[in-house]
Amino acid sequence: MQRSSARLKLPWWLWLLSFLAGSLLGAAALSYTPEGRINLLWVWLLWAGLPFLGSLIALLALVRPPARPWITRFQHSVSSYWQPQPHQLWWLLSQLNALWVVFALGLLVIFLLLLLFSDLAFGWSSTLLTDSERLARWIATLSLPWQAFWPQAAPHLELIEQTRFARIESSDTSFALASRWWPFLMASLLFYNLLPRLLLTGLCRWRASALQTSKLNIHSTQSTTANPGTSAPLNQEKTAQWQDAQCIYWQTYPPTEQAETCLSLGLGNWQEEEKAWTAWLEKPPQKLIWKVTARQTPLAELADKIHQARKLGIRQALQLQATSTDQRHLASWQAFARKHQLVWLEAEA
Amino acid sequence: MNNYPHFCVVGHPNQGKSSIVSTLVENDSVQIGTESGTTQSNERFEFRINEQLLLALTDTPGFQRSRQVLAWLQQEEVSPAQRPDRVRAFLAEPGHTERFPDEVQLLEPIMAGAGILYITDAASEPTAADEAEMEILRWTGQPRMAVINPINPDSTHQQWQTTLNQFFQWVRTFNPMTATLPARQALLRAMAELTSEWTRPLTQLSQQLAERDQQRLEEVSRELANYWCEQVNRREPLSRLPPLLSDSPENYLQQRLDKAEAQLFHQLAKDWGHGHTQLALNSTWDLDSDNLMNTENWYLWGLKQKDLLLVSGAAGVAAGSLIDLGVGGSSFMLGAISGGLIGSTSGWWASKQLPGKRLGWIPLAGKKGYVGPVRHPNFPLVVMARALTFTQRLWLRPHAQRTHLTLQAQASDWPRQQQVKLLQWAKSLQQNKWKARHQQQLSEWISEQLRERLKAALHAEQKSSWRN
Numbered sequence: 115m116q117r118s119s120a121r122l123k124l125p126w127w128l129w130l131l132s133f134l135a136g137s138l139l140g141a142a143a144l145s146y147t148p149e150g151r152i153n154l155l156w157v158w159l160l161w162a163g164l165p166f167l168g169s170l171i172a173l174l175a176l177v178r179p180p181a182r183p184w185i186t187r188f189q190h191s192v193s194s195y196w197q198p199q200p201h202q203l204w205w206l207l208s209q210l211n212a213l214w215v216v217f218a219l220g221l222l223v224i225f226l227l228l229l230l231f232s233d234l235a236f237g238w239s240s241t242l243l244t245d246s247e248r249l250a251r252w253i254a255t256l257s258l259p260w261q262a263f264w265p266q267a268a269p270h271l272e273l274i275e276q277t278r279f280a281r282i283e284s285s286d287t288s289f290a291l292a293s294r295w296w297p298f299l300m301a302s303l304l305f306y307n308l309l310p311r312l313l314l315t316g317l318c319r320w321r322a323s324a325l326q327t328s329k330l331n332i333h334s335t336q337s338t339t340a341n342p343g344t345s346a347p348l349n350q351e352k353t354a355q356w357q358d359a360q361c362i363y364w365q366t367y368p369p370t371e372q373a374e375t376c377l378s379l380g381l382g383n384w385q386e387e388e389k390a391w392t393a394w395l396e397k398p399p400q401k402l403i404w405k406v407t408a409r410q411t412p413l414a415e416l417a418d419k420i421h422q423a424r425k426l427g428i429r430q431a432l433q434l435q436a437t438s439t440d441q442r443h444l445a446s447w448q449a450f451a452r453k454h455q456l457v458w459l460e461a462e463a
Numbered sequence: 464m465n466n467y468p469h470f471c472v473v474g475h476p477n478q479g480k481s482s483i484v485s486t487l488v489e490n491d492s493v494q495i496g497t498e499s500g501t502t503q504s505n506e507r508f509e510f511r512i513n514e515q516l517l518l519a520l521t522d523t524p525g526f527q528r529s530r531q532v533l534a535w536l537q538q539e540e541v542s543p544a545q546r547p548d549r550v551r552a553f554l555a556e557p558g559h560t561e562r563f564p565d566e567v568q569l570l571e572p573i574m575a576g577a578g579i580l581y582i583t584d585a586a587s588e589p590t591a592a593d594e595a596e597m598e599i600l601r602w603t604g605q606p607r608m609a610v611i612n613p614i615n616p617d618s619t620h621q622q623w624q625t626t627l628n629q630f631f632q633w634v635r636t637f638n639p640m641t642a643t644l645p646a647r648q649a650l651l652r653a654m655a656e657l658t659s660e661w662t663r664p665l666t667q668l669s670q671q672l673a674e675r676d677q678q679r680l681e682e683v684s685r686e687l688a689n690y691w692c693e694q695v696n697r698r699e700p701l702s703r704l705p706p707l708l709s710d711s712p713e714n715y716l717q718q719r720l721d722k723a724e725a726q727l728f729h730q731l732a733k734d735w736g737h738g739h740t741q742l743a744l745n746s747t748w749d750l751d752s753d754n755l756m757n758t759e760n761w762y763l764w765g766l767k768q769k770d771l772l773l774v775s776g777a778a779g780v781a782a783g784s785l786i787d788l789g790v791g792g793s794s795f796m797l798g799a800i801s802g803g804l805i806g807s808t809s810g811w812w813a814s815k816q817l818p819g820k821r822l823g824w825i826p827l828a829g830k831k832g833y834v835g836p837v838r839h840p841n842f843p844l845v846v847m848a849r850a851l852t853f854t855q856r857l858w859l860r861p862h863a864q865r866t867h868l869t870l871q872a873q874a875s876d877w878p879r880q881q882q883v884k885l886l887q888w889a890k891s892l893q894q895n896k897w898k899a900r901h902q903q904q905l906s907e908w909i910s911e912q913l914r915e916r917l918k919a920a921l922h923a924e925q926k927s928s929w930r931n
Contacts, residue, residue, distance in 0.1 A: 182899060195692035195902060197685045330668075330675045331511045332488050332736075365590055381591050384534040409587035411477040414527035414565070440586065440615060446477055 136220020151237035162306035169310035201325035208318035236295035267297035359401035412450035431457035468661035474582040476525030479612040482863035486639040523569035529595035579607035585623040597630040606657040684910035698835035712834035779806020843889035
């Protein structure tokens with residue numbers, strides 16, 4: 115149903131909230147430890163590790179999406195019993211992922227601001243991880259996506275060894291060395307947080323759009339003009355007043371006794387009829403009754419002849435040959451009589 | 464010939480061409496009139512999926528001077544192979560657009576490659592004008608099929624059938640005033656057989672229509688489930704009562720129920736191409752105060768009791784967490800736990816106080832009275848029966864119909880087991896025990912009900928709307 119699709123929009127404050135939440139998390143993660151270092155393992159986990167895991171779970175959930183995502187709670191335009199249609203569901207899922215994109219943008223903005231306006235000295239500290247070479251291998255694997263075009267963001271073993279710190283030891287690492295971690299964090303944020311969510315947003319939006327366009331669409335490409343009809347009143351008269359009129363039978367044959375005197379048109383070869391009609395017009399009567407069969411429909415062919423006769427000053431009337439049970443034919447003939455200003459005579463049985 | 468199927472619906476005026484187009488394109492905005500000559504110019508409709516054009520259908524004005532046109536065509540002796548060129552010459556002749564506007568309009572798309580659907584009501588014997596029309600169409604050399612539109616039951620079918628067989632590849636009977644999907648699919652299949660190039664898209668269209676109906680059934684079931692839940696649990700705040708109805712909250716609730724029903728039905732009609740259909744709905748729920756479950760809620764800062772409990776608990780946790788953070792985590796989350804407990808307890812205590820007593824002085828605290836929901840045991844059954852009946856009637860209604868769609872009150876004829884199921888769902892709703900799985904089950908139940916009703920109706924209908 116299209117009923118609710120047009121109104122499905124997330125409130126503006128939700129986007130703002132998502133951005134602020136991202137900024138707050140970013141700022142909190144970049145707070146210094148008492149040792150005067152920012153533990154990049156924590157930062158990586160919060161900025162890239164967990165969000166990437168979240169993206170993977172979201173991707174798996176797309177195989178069997180929920181009937182009603184939690185985000186619908188923020189749709190005040192729909193009732194609490196509302197269930198989205200498939201294309202609406204995918205649109206909502208795209209919005210949900212877009213919220214995560216905004217969240218990641220909040221992280222990114224605060225990171226850039228802090229890089230610009232403060233000194234961020236990174237190091238790493240761990241109880242279980244003692245082998246720098248193993249950590250270097252892991253980090254090299256994590257850096258694979260950008261290693262080729264952004265080598266500065268792929269830390270080497272020397273940096274890893276020299277930026278390790280521990281609480282019980284004083285560190286003599288230089289700031290220049292400690293600050294070299296930011297490209298790695300930035301690339302991780304972009305490739306493990308922002309990019310997967312962007313891809314998920316795009317995927318959901320594509321699916322929503324595909325579901326919409328795969329619907330059968332039937333539409334008019336060329337509009338018609340309907341007959342406006344005429345509001346002129348029907349001019350009715352008694353048949354007795356037309357006793358002296360000549361008759362022409364249209365699309366029907368005259369009775370045997372009138373076969374010699376009455377013309378019959380609309381039945382045979384056009385050219386032969388035209389000759390007969392032209393000859394008839396050479397001696398125009400004052401009055402003419404068009405006798406038509408009630409089961410037929412009026413045609414412009416007849417209207418042309420009525421116009422020709424009118425030009426010669428002939429007064430014309432229309433009479434149905436038999437009453438039709440079909441109202442559409444009666445209505446058509448009456449409309450025809452009104453349009454061409456013909457006198458309407460009661461039908462002959 | 465076009466590389467997509469394109470058919471022109473042509474024929475004598477007032478034979479039901481527009482009715483057939485209206486039913487085929489599922490659109491009741493197509494102009495249909497009892498008087499002849501309602502359609503004065505071509506109207507083209509397209510069936511598309513993923514931007515692929517599966518069928519174009521052009522409604523045309525009827526032939527008005529067919530004998531004259533045929534006389535012009537026959538002025539020169541031409542071989543059968545040259546006849547289409549002769550028709551093109553007719554169209555190209557200066558002055559013909561003014562002299563024969565209807566014939567030029569309908570012949571132009573045909574000579575551009577469209578196929579022909581010739582419509583006749585077979586109400587009276589074929590006339591010279593009818594024969595001239597068929598002969599002109601034969602001269603075009605395009606794929607063509609005749610469709611008898613049985614407007615009159617006492618029509619001269621046999622005579623027409625024999626005549627039509629001489630001019631057309633196929634002759635079929637199709638009633639646009641009763642035809643539902645199976646009959647339309649049968650017509651599409653016959654059209655698909657006219658030329659092999661059009662078989663594939665028309666077969667695809669026929670399948671797409673069936674799939675679309677299946678999707679539509681699922682969609683409408685979800686929509687009806689949502690509507691039923693809203694109606695069964697509908698309650699209206701007394702504060703919104705219009706002054707004229709201030710002494711009759713029952714009438715106000717009835718108005719709201721009627722409005723919701725009318726809104727749903729009008730929306731369904733619009734979505735399914737019946738936007739111009741006039742609906743005559745007579746509601747049957749007569750409500751009095753005995754049938755209503757009038758309730759009262761009080762609120763604090765706009766929050767109901769349950770919300771207040773949750774919000775105060777969450778606020779306590781947040782405040783306690785700040786303390787935890789302040790002491791560097793050495794409190795082992797005791798701040799958050801105790802904050803949550805204190806917050807929840809305060810919320811619970813506050814929710815038990817009646818406004819006007821201890822908390823009446825707090826701004827934004829107050830009492831709100833409601834009318835509804837309706838507790839009459841038949842109400843959920845009537846709401847569902849009306850919704851299902853309306854949906855079924857709308858589903859089966861051909862778009863050529865221009866009569867009012869009247870919905871009579873239908874007593875539900877479900878077995879007792881089904882009635883009990885519905886009433887149990889209604890009870891869960893009104894007792895606030897409604898879960899997502901209930902909603903799912905309700906949608907499935909509605910879908911099943913509709914499927915059964917439609918299956919029987921469609922089977923019975925197909926035989927009356929279509930004849931080979």
